[in-house]
Amino acid sequence: MNFNFLSPVSDVVLAHNELLSLQALGRKIKIHSKQKGIPDLEGVNIAILGVLENRNDINYCGETFQLNDVRKAFYGLYPGSWNTVIADLGDINKGESVEDTYFALKTTIAILIKKNIIPIILGGSQDLTYPNYRAYDTIMPMVNIVNIDCKFDLGDSSKPIKNDSFIGKIILDQPYNLFNYATVGYQTYFNSQEEKDLMESLYFESYRLGEVSKDITIVEPVLRDANIVTLDLSVLKGAEVGLNQKFSPNGLDGKEICAISRYAGISNKVSSFGIYEYKPSKDDDITAMLISQVLWYFIEGVNYRVKDDHFTDDSSYQKFTTLVESDELVFYKSTKTGRWWIEIPFLTEINTKLKRHTLLPCTHQDYIDACNNMVPDRWYKAFQKNCV
DSSP: OOOTTEEOOOHHHHHHHHTSOTTSGGGTSEEOBTTTBSOOOTTOOEEEEEEOOOTTOTTOOSOOOOOHHHHHHHHTSOOOSOOOOEEEEEEEOOOSSHHHHHHHHHHHHHHHHHTTOEEEEEESOGGGHHHHHHTTTTTOSOEEEEEESSSOOOOOTTSOOOTTSHHHHHHHSSSOOEEEEEEEEEOGGGSOHHHHHHHHHTTOEEEEHHHHHHOGGGGHHHHHTOSEEEEEGGGBBGGGSOGGGOOBSSSBOHHHHHHHHHHHHHOSSOOEEEEEOOOOOTTOHHHHHHHHHHHHHHHHHHHTOOOOOOOOSGGGEEEEEEEETTEEEEEEEETTTOOEEEEOTHHHHHOGGGGGGSEEEEOHHHHHHHHTTOOOHHHHHHHHHHHO
16 A cells, blocks of 8 residues: 555654553554554554645645644543544645645545545645545545535635635536535525525535524434535634634534534444644644544544444334325334435436435434425435436
8 A cells, every 4th residue: 555645643742642641542543653654554444644735725825734732632532432443644744736735635545445444634724625525536426525614615616726615626527426515504694695506506405503503413414424524623613712713703612513523423424534724823722622522523423333224124124105295205214223214216217326325314304394295305405416
């Protein structure tokens, strides 16, 4: 395997790690160091990967950053009752060009996913989601992305890619592998009406900050259906983070972002998770600690994944059929977890590339709505995307 792009974890972090309790996470994970090199990945479930690239940040002024504080905070936490094996592969430094960094990240992620290792990417500007997405080109035919962000990041795809416009490039660049894009925690006043109209016309999903804060469980189904989850730290309330990290007085709080991170981890489909737009400042321990806790909850979720969506055994699910207008809607409820899915049979009949989307995660409320002759919004959008 070619991991020549990776530089080891800083000696400063490793020296700090030696002072930690033997029960701390940092003493239990495999770490890429100068002395020992890249660790053996046999049996590893999750790999942490820093990417020190931020040149496509619209506010970039030549500044650099490092992830030492995040690693120190994360290493100092204690694991749960986990069977998950974690490795820290160190960092991808800036290449000669941003495209060089993209290539290194795309290649590394593809290698890890093919080995059934979930990469956690720590950035860097959020345009790094684009090479993350392109890493799937040879892995699966269609990809779902969930962006936890106060903005849609659609931007103007005719202009060079930036951290506020990478989704437009994902939508328009070949090969066309994007099936669904969803934004969680967006704030209306940060998004133009044109972007909102485009989200609607493409039948993408969006969940406003107020909706998420009122009932955080509404985002579980869309995260259950995601392959890539990308988190922009600007979605966080300014009071929750350090000086350089502050963006808005409104946003998700620490408990909410950790709950969403756990939903992402517990999803059987999420195979890469990125945390972006980290902007460290002097004496900013709070942002590093919050990032480390988001990581912890994602890993906690991965550790408690349950295979409950195959429905090959009649005893593993309950099946419910409803009639909405002229459509027969079929729901499945897992007897293991109580989670719900809705069947979309037309996807296999019309487009074989979409076979894996025949069961769409949903909520119990969607079933209740169907019983009351209301078509669930997620089902409607999936249907319309296929008919376009």
